[in-house]
Amino acid sequence: MGIIVANWKMNGNPDFADNFIEEINAADSENTVVVCPPAPLLGRFRNFRYDVGAQNCFCEEKGAFTGENSPRLLREIGCKYVIVGHSERRSIFHETDDLIFKKHLAVVAENMIPIVCIGENAENRDNREKVISDQLSFFLNNPGSTDKTPCFAYEPVWGIGTGLIPSPEEIETIFAFIRNLLGDKVSLLYGGSVNAKNSSEILSRKNVDGLLIGGASLKADEFKKIIEEKSF
Numbered sequence: 001m002g003i004i005v006a007n008w009k010m011n012g013n014p015d016f017a018d019n020f021i022e023e024i025n026a027a028d029s030e031n032t033v034v035v036c037p038p039a040p041l042l043g044r045f046r047n048f049r050y051d052v053g054a055q056n057c058f059c060e061e062k063g064a065f066t067g068e069n070s071p072r073l074l075r076e077i078g079c080k081y082v083i084v085g086h087s088e089r090r091s092i093f094h095e096t097d098d099l100i101f102k103k104h105l106a107v108v109a110e111n112m113i114p115i116v117c118i119g120e121n122a123e124n125r126d127n128r129e130k131v132i133s134d135q136l137s138f139f140l141n142n143p144g145s146t147d148k149t150p151c152f153a154y155e156p157v158w159g160i161g162t163g164l165i166p167s168p169e170e171i172e173t174i175f176a177f178i179r180n181l182l183g184d185k186v187s188l189l190y191g192g193s194v195n196a197k198n199s200s201e202i203l204s205r206k207n208v209d210g211l212l213i214g215g216a217s218l219k220a221d222e223f224k225k226i227i228e229e230k231s232f
Contacts, residue, residue, distance in 0.1 A: 003210030053081030
């Protein structure tokens, strides 16, 4: 069994969500399935048979933070997971490792599961271990911060939406490095150009516990094939 997370990013509309929910509700999956739609669509998922997550939140429960999503409110409307520190949040919105760590703590405080994203861009591909270690610095310097078993998603930024992924051997090497840093209690997901053709191979690699899926999760038939795969 794996953890399969759909990140719709800023895509979809009410009709799309309703059709997606109907098709995926008919799927028979033994995996933990999580769908993270844009925040305005979360209300459409009240009758979704699998888990629902948010794509982002703020690090405070409430207050004068116009445009932000409260982790408490996300929990109250049914979210079980929250993606934290996605590469687009880091690059476009300049989120720091400190802020990402605080968001992780806020999610855990509401008894939800954070999916903390890490990964290097093309310029730092040859220096990925340092990049990953730096991104995890607040976790590594705060013993016990991962005791509630959050998820960490490794996404090579150069592979997102490009169709490029590391070799199977490279994935095993990367995940062994991350596992050595974080220990056995956490779940490690792979993201970046995942589709129905390569999902099973990626999930078969040692230390890979699941997938974070972008574009392919917007195709209900393809996402259904991935979550129904039984050879994980």
